[in-house]
Amino acid sequence: MAKQHFFEKIAPLFEKGGKLEKLFPLYEATATFVYSPRFVTARPSHVRDVIDLKRVMILVWMAVFPAMFAGWYFVGAQAAQxxxxxxPGLIANLWFGAKLHLPIYIVTFAVGIAWEVLFCIVRKHEVSEGFFVTSILFSLTLPPTIPLWQVAIGISFGVVLGKEVFGGTGRNFVNPALAARAFLYFAYPAQISGDKVWVVGPDGYSGAT
Structure with missing residues (x-):
């Protein structure tokens, strides 16, 4: 309750006319991530529930975790082979894969959410938690040896040209994660296609199995 009271206390700073009005999308995203919004559906025939679109997107994001953990394991197992x-065992394989995937995911999330927030501030829209799903799906489609600068360029293309130029969430006609993946496939085919880029070899770089 103390945290919720804190968010309610600082809300006037971010609302219309407040000193930090332009940062309202950041405030709204943080506050509704921690607590469910106070706004509820009042008319029929909708089902009243505490869950909202933000919670649904977070659940979808979490639902991808088993596939992510499996990817970590197989990257480690293939590297050992x-x-x-x-x-080397379950934990060692998971740790090896995590060390390769987490930097990719961190860059994807940081760059992508920066674009999301920028467009939301300019348009005065709420930040959509749909990017949680976009970020993890995009990162899992990439080989473990891809340069991080290519990751940043790819997710920038997917978010900006695959979604935001059409008006943002709900108005885009292509999946931003797939648009980003397709862009990298055609722009940097050597780093993202073939069998060698998916397995980390003895020298720490990709190699054929």
């Missing part, structure tokens, strides 16, 4: 080593 490429080096002629015995399977």
């Amino acid at each position: 490429a080096q002629g080593m015995a399977d």
